[in-house]
Amino acid sequence: MDAKKGDRKRVVILGGGHAGFHAARRMLKRRKASDDLDIVIASSETSEVYHGVMPQVIGGRVQARNLLVPLRNYLPGVTFYHYEAERVDLEKRKVYLDPVGERPKVELSYDYLVVSLGSVTDLSRFPGLKEHGLQTKTIGDAYYLHDHLLEMLERAAVEENPDERRRLLTFVVAGAGYAGIEIGAEANNLVRSALRFYPSIRPEELHVTIIGSTPRILTSMPEKLAAKGAAHLTKRGVTFRLNTTVTSATSNEAVLSTGEHLQTRTIIVTAGIAPHPVVRNLAVDKDAIGRIKTDQFCRVPGLEGVYAAGDNAAIPNLHTGDTCPPTFLYATSQGDHVGENIMAEVHGKPLRPYSYRNLIEVAQLGNTFGLTQFGPLSFAGLVPSILVRIVFFFKVPSWRCRLGLISDWTSAALLPPDLTRMPIARTDMIMPLRFVAGQEIIRQGEPGSRFYMISRGRVEVVRRSGSDEKVLATLGPGQYFGEVALLESSGRNATVRAVEDTTVLSIARKDFTALVESLPILGQAFSQARGAPAQEI
Numbered sequence: 001m002d003a004k005k006g007d008r009k010r011v012v013i014l015g016g017g018h019a020g021f022h023a024a025r026r027m028l029k030r031r032k033a034s035d036d037l038d039i040v041i042a043s044s045e046t047s048e049v050y051h052g053v054m055p056q057v058i059g060g061r062v063q064a065r066n067l068l069v070p071l072r073n074y075l076p077g078v079t080f081y082h083y084e085a086e087r088v089d090l091e092k093r094k095v096y097l098d099p100v101g102e103r104p105k106v107e108l109s110y111d112y113l114v115v116s117l118g119s120v121t122d123l124s125r126f127p128g129l130k131e132h133g134l135q136t137k138t139i140g141d142a143y144y145l146h147d148h149l150l151e152m153l154e155r156a157a158v159e160e161n162p163d164e165r166r167r168l169l170t171f172v173v174a175g176a177g178y179a180g181i182e183i184g185a186e187a188n189n190l191v192r193s194a195l196r197f198y199p200s201i202r203p204e205e206l207h208v209t210i211i212g213s214t215p216r217i218l219t220s221m222p223e224k225l226a227a228k229g230a231a232h233l234t235k236r237g238v239t240f241r242l243n244t245t246v247t248s249a250t251s252n253e254a255v256l257s258t259g260e261h262l263q264t265r266t267i268i269v270t271a272g273i274a275p276h277p278v279v280r281n282l283a284v285d286k287d288a289i290g291r292i293k294t295d296q297f298c299r300v301p302g303l304e305g306v307y308a309a310g311d312n313a314a315i316p317n318l319h320t321g322d323t324c325p326p327t328f329l330y331a332t333s334q335g336d337h338v339g340e341n342i343m344a345e346v347h348g349k350p351l352r353p354y355s356y357r358n359l360i361e362v363a364q365l366g367n368t369f370g371l372t373q374f375g376p377l378s379f380a381g382l383v384p385s386i387l388v389r390i391v392f393f394f395k396v397p398s399w400r401c402r403l404g405l406i407s408d409w410t411s412a413a414l415l416p417p418d419l420t421r422m423p424i425a426r427t428d429m430i431m432p433l434r435f436v437a438g439q440e441i442i443r444q445g446e447p448g449s450r451f452y453m454i455s456r457g458r459v460e461v462v463r464r465s466g467s468d469e470k471v472l473a474t475l476g477p478g479q480y481f482g483e484v485a486l487l488e489s490s491g492r493n494a495t496v497r498a499v500e501d502t503t504v505l506s507i508a509r510k511d512f513t514a515l516v517e518s519l520p521i522l523g524q525a526f527s528q529a530r531g532a533p534a535q536e537i
């Protein structure tokens, strides 16, 4: 599907995070009706997420919705696809999108392309970390982590086995950059301030350890300022293991590069940042950490109309001679700049080189301590922590978020820690679905998204050809259908409809393929059943 309208030009932005959001917003501001230009964003999230405030969600000081800026609210006039970019064909100038829900795939051609997909976490090099590490990338991760920290206190409060009690009260954070230090500070703050409600746990039983591969924490801040941050956290009971990495993990320990085994039930992972898979597969020049190299106009050299911005871009920093670091303020200003330059191209005007000079670096280490670097000046303590809040307050474009943040920050400063838990579980892996006679469960021609097992009722498998319809099979309780399109990533070649009131158990594609990959006997059983008409869908 490619719904390009006539001669209208189209900008496709991949990723609706800081860079993508700002690029779209700037283009909306500059676009004239006579430009005949459609702006499209494809993003796996429906909001711009303020990651810098996420540690405070983990610490229970800020409500998650106050750091989410819904794209549809703030980008009216932009066509939004809640899809995942699967790949880009630079020769055909097309992007291929995979639906986040159960809908057909989409392909879109572009005149201008902005690649702003951020980065991903790749823990495959560290055995056990993918399974037992608690990730910190999405708002769901933050919610889950907050609940997990409180759950550890709940369990420890009544645990009598001293070894298990120590494991429950030991919290390990892998990574000593912004995310690791801010999350470590918030986690430490939460568990220590909550102790007044857990009288059976003594403060000296709590251990929060931050592991960093570098010789010091917060390497993007000046050494002296970072040292003040480290001293503050040490005073609050945090310990550091520097020049060290977590090399592997199990459900009850983190193994360090020093050979130490830390007994723990909590390994928070902020390290392992890797290039986005779509970016990894793009045949363009990349820097040593897999970011797309651009010229000073944020364009990808040799490709007409293709730009990159944010964490997935290596954009020259004209002031330092190096490339820009992957941080929030660079991502937003690069997004703005790409928006300006694309509109300059559309209007036949000269492009401007990217020359943003970052004068401010901020970090928030708990409720009352912040670090701020402003040009040559650096500050640590309460005033910088207010300054950090002011920066976010003005950066977040939504008044709903701003008012919410003020209310959250005020109550966190005045009231005891909030121990409310929000146990939001993911949708059941196996979902029961009911269909009445005549309703279609699977439609011929659609992509495969689920596998089905019949628990009650009867269905028929029908193949349509023009106006002809042929019933291939009738299936009942204990029988299944829909696996072939999932295993072969193909479309459905028949329709399945209920012939009476029918209940099926259904498994989503990702869960089904994970099951088949881990249980080869399942895959073999499916191959053996191939050939029967019902087993071809």
Ligand SMILES: Cc1cc2nc3c(=O)[nH]c(=O)nc-3n(C[C@H](O)[C@H](O)[C@H](O)COP(=O)(O)OP(=O)(O)OC[C@H]3O[C@@H](n4cnc5c(N)ncnc54)[C@H](O)[C@@H]3O)c2cc1C
Pocket: 014, 015, 016, 017, 018, 019, 020, 042, 043, 044, 045, 047, 048, 049, 051, 052, 053, 054, 055, 083, 084, 085, 086, 116, 117, 118, 119, 136, 137, 178, 179, 182, 276, 278, 309, 310, 311, 312, 326, 327, 328, 329, 331, 362, 363
């Ligand atoms: C916990 C945490 C704390 C941080 N704290 C700080 C801080 O204090 N200061 C600071 O300067 N920086 C901080 N950062 C880094 C900062 O958030 C990033 O530099 C910034 O988000 C980069 O912006 P971006 O637009 O490149 O990527 P992102 O904001 O990550 O946006 C990427 C977008 O792409 C979308 N996407 C991903 N895959 C696909 C796909 N296949 N198809 C379609 N869309 C896709 C995502 O949904 C997202 O919308 C922190 C990061 C984290 C995770």
